[in-house]
Amino acid sequence: MSDEIKHECGLAFIRLxxxxxxxxxxxxxxxxxxNKLYLLMEKQHNRGQDGAGVAAVKLNVEPGNPFLNRIRSNANQPIADVFTKINQDVKDLEMYMPDCLxxxxxMKGHIPFLGELLLGHLRYGTQGKNNVEFCHPFIKRHTVPARNLALAGNFNLVNTDxxxxxxxxxxxxxxxxxxxxAMMEVIHHFLVKADEENKGNLDVVSALRKAVKLFDGGFTVGGLIGNGDSFVFRxxxxxRPAYYYVNEDVIVAASERAAIRTVxxxxxxxxxxxxxxxxxxxxxxxxxxxxQILEPKERRACSFERIxxxxxxDEKIYKERTQLGYNLTEQVLNAVDHDLKHxxxxxxxxxxxxxxYGMWKGLDDYMKRVKIERILSWGNNIDPEKLSEMISRKVRIEKIAIKDVKMRTFITADSSRNEMVQHVYDITYGTVQKGLDTLVVIDDSIVRGTTLKQSIIxxxxxLEPKKIIVVSSAPQIRYPDCYGIxxxxxxxxxxxxxxxELMKxxxxxxxxxxxxxxxxxLQRxxxxxxxxxVQQLYKPFTPEQISEKIAQLITPKEVKIPVQVIFQTIESLHHAxxxxxxxxxxxxxxxxxxxxxxxxxxxINFMEGKNVRGY
Structure with missing residues (x-):
């Protein structure tokens, strides 16, 4: 995604x-x-880089000894920071007892995080500050084991008040x-009530059913309880996504299927x-x-997870992303007047x-059909040189842009920063025939259009192409998200x-x-x-009209080359x-x-000029 947006979070749960x-x-x-928890978190590091945390619960601990421990970090590489500190405890023990392993x-008695119940979390800060206090897991401590709780999740709630x-x-x-x-207070409230009613036999399911029905949002949440019980709910x-795996040795849950499969x-x-x-x-x-904690409703799993x-x-996600590109083929061919040669x-x-790759496959399929039709139209009058030229035709692909990962836009003054942003990507010179070739580039989605305007266009x-076409594998993002993104x-x-702008x-x-x-x-x-x-804002205009205006907005004034923007349709998204x-x-x-x-x-905030969150 050319415009970075912070999103989602990652959950990792292990019960030995x-x-x-x-x-x-x-x-x-x-x-x-x-070790498995570390790998499970690393295989999901894409889901959160603002912070990481781990909680562990030990079973059958002697009274007076700690059984719930937690560590969190908001360092530049938070997963590595967390596990370096955990492993330091092992190294310290080895100094005094070389054969402790x-x-x-x-080991269980001396290593704080060597617990049978493990909960890991990767955070992108969608709410609250990015300091370490906001990193999951959160914990509640109590003298009664069943009233100790560690909680972490991938979610946003819109009814915290x-x-x-x-x-x-x-x-x-x-x-x-x-x-x-807020979620912690509610769940803990009902867990304490359940413990008071059934001392020694905590009914976790009943407590969760009372608590979770009060939440308005999208969520996958994991929790460890001090008595040795635990849960993950959706x-x-x-x-929000959630997957689990069980065998005789372990019970595992995570935000992504591929992470569990790999680890x-x-x-x-x-x-x-x-x-x-x-x-x-x-x-x-x-x-x-x-x-079944909640009565299931219409499935509305986040499509951005797949995009x-x-x-x-994940093999299914790979196929779906390929299909997203393939579905755009016809729109792209129409935009270039089917002139693949240029x-x-x-x-x-x-x-x-x-x-x-999906779009390339669609274009290649089209070219193969054209070749077959042309060759068949020649009948028996086939010229070997002409045939060779036809067979050798290919869809022209190039590595046009390379992101310079060493670039840091550290300058804060707007004019200077915009100048630096222009150079985040390097281009490959000599790939385009000036004034003759159309250049088509595909992006996952177009959110703000800032990077497109300031840098990419x-x-x-x-390269001085005849035309620039930007293709989005996602439809137009028109409305806020409040469930994790x-x-x-x-x-x-x-x-x-x-x-x-079109309204005006x-x-x-x-x-x-x-x-x-x-x-x-309505607010009153x-x-x-x-x-x-807000749906009324878009009704007077077709998607094509909005796309045309977007193209105008992302084109810098000094750029005179025509720019077109193509978006995935909602129907094609659902098909893929x-x-x-x-x-x-x-x-x-x-x-x-x-x-x-x-x-x-x-x-309301937009109309009143307030640059604040919608929730």
């Missing part, structure tokens, strides 16, 4: 089902569980800035998807069950490479700005004012959640990604009422 001596004997190391019980009111808690300044703090619409070397069908509203509940004795966020090493295809940035224009300000979206150009300013007044009216009545008023139909950032069709509240509030 055997004594540490078993792992020493079977796998050669008592650190097997921690041969004694599992000694209401949550505090529901359990009659006056939140402090920290709680107001973190939706995990929202009712399946917005534990298992087949695709062995890793199961945690379905909407379900939870994996593990008891202190190592038994587990999959429970961009999840790593493409068109060069490339991709920016590297994450768009898989979609590029200027850079491509230096950091996209909450309407003014940030190039599609919104395009529609807004076509004399429809009164419509904008009417929308604003409608939002304010406490009904912001009942409808998406049939199991992830969550498309509210494209369509405005939110899966929960909180989404409407967020988009309407974001519009």
């Amino acid at each position: 089902r055997k004594p540490f001596s078993y792992y020493k004997q079977q796998y050669g190391t008592v650190m097997w569980g921690l 041969e004694h599992p019980n000694v 209401e949550l505090f009111n529901l359990i009659d808690i006056d939140p402090g300044e920290f709680q107001k800035q973190s939706d995990l703090a 929202d009712a619409n399946g917005i 534990f070397n298992v087949g695709e069908n062995e890793v199961l998807e945690l379905m909407p509203g379900q939870g994996v509940i593990t008891k202190s004795d190592g038994t587990y069950s999959v429970e 961009y966020f999840s790593r493409g090493s 068109t060069i295809f490339s991709f920016i940035p590297n994450t768009a490479e898989v979609a590029f 200027r850079m491509l224009a230096r 950091d996209m909450s300000k309407l003014g940030d979206f190039i599609a919104f700005r395009a529609a807004y 150009e076509t004399g429809k300013e009164k419509c904008l004012q009417d929308m604003y007044e409608r939002c304010k009216e 009545m406490g009904q912001l959640h009942t409808e998406n008023v 990604c049939p199991t992830n139909l969550g498309d509210w950032y494209f369509t405005g069709d939110y899966p929960t009422p909180g989404g409407n509240r967020v988009v309407n509030r974001a519009f």
Whole structure:
């Protein structure tokens, strides 16, 4: 994605089902569980680079000894920082007891994070500050083991204020800035009640059912309880991803299927998807069950997981991203007047490479059909030289842009910083016939259009092509997200700005004012959640009109080369990604009422000139 957006988070959960001596004997190391947790987090490092954290619970600990430990980091490489510190405890112990690794019980007694229950988290800061206090897991401590809780998740909630009111808690300044703090208070509240009612036999499922039904948002959340129970649960619409794997040695859950498959070397069908509203509940004795925590609703799994966020090493995601590119073939061919002889295809940035391969395949299929038709039209009058020329025709592809990973836009003054941003990418000179070739580049999606305007279009224009066409494997992003992706300000979206400009150009300013007044009216009545008023902004215009305006907005004034923008259609998106139909950032069709509240509030903020979040 050329415009970086912070998104999602990553969850890693491990429950060891055997004594540490078993792992020493079977796998050669008592650190097997921690090693797997490290790998599980590293294989999901794409999901969060603002911070990382690990919590561990030890079973059957002597009274008075710590059984719940946590470590967090917001260093530049937070996963490495966390596990370096964990491993330092092992090195320190080895100094006094060189053969400690041969004694599992000694290791468990002295290494704080050598627990049977492990919870890892990777954070992108979508809410709250990026200091270490906001990194997951959060913990609640208590003298009663069953009332100790470690919690981490991939989620955003849009009703945190209401949550505090529901359990009659006056939140402090920290709680107001973190939706995990709100979730922690609610879950802990019901866990304590459950423990009070059934001392010694905590009913985790009942407590979660009472707590989780109060949450409005998209979420996958994992928790460790001090008595040895644990859980991972998913929202009712399946917005945020969750997968799990179970064998005799371990119970695992994570945000991405491919991470589990790689780390534990298992087949695709062995890793199961945690379905909407379900939870994996593990008891202190190592038994587990999959429970329906919430009544499942219409599946609205986030389509951005397939377009961009999840790593493409998952075979299904790879095929879907390829299909996204393939589906764009016809639009691209029409845009270049089917003149493949004078068109060069490339991709920016590297994450768009898989979609590029799909588009390339579609173009190649088209060229093969043309070759067959032309050759058949010659009948028996085939000239060998002409035939050779026809067969040798290929789709022209080039590595046009290379991102200079060493560049750092550290200058803060706007004019100087914009100059630096222009040079984030290097171009490959000599690839384009000046004034003759059209240049087509594909991106995962176009969010703000900032990098396109400040860097990429200027850079491509230096090659002096006849025309520049930017292709997005995602549809136009028109609405905020409030379920995990950091996209909450309407003014940030190039599609919104395009529609807004079209409104003004076509004399429809009164419509904008009417929308604003409608939002304010709904706000006064406490009904912001009942409808998406912002959908009215786009109704007067076709997607093609908005795309044309976007092309104008991302073209620097000094660039005289024509620029065109092509977007994936909603229908093609659903065709390519049939199991992830969550498309509210494209369509405005939110899966929960909180989404409407967020988009309407974001519009109010925009109209009032407030550069603040919509939730």
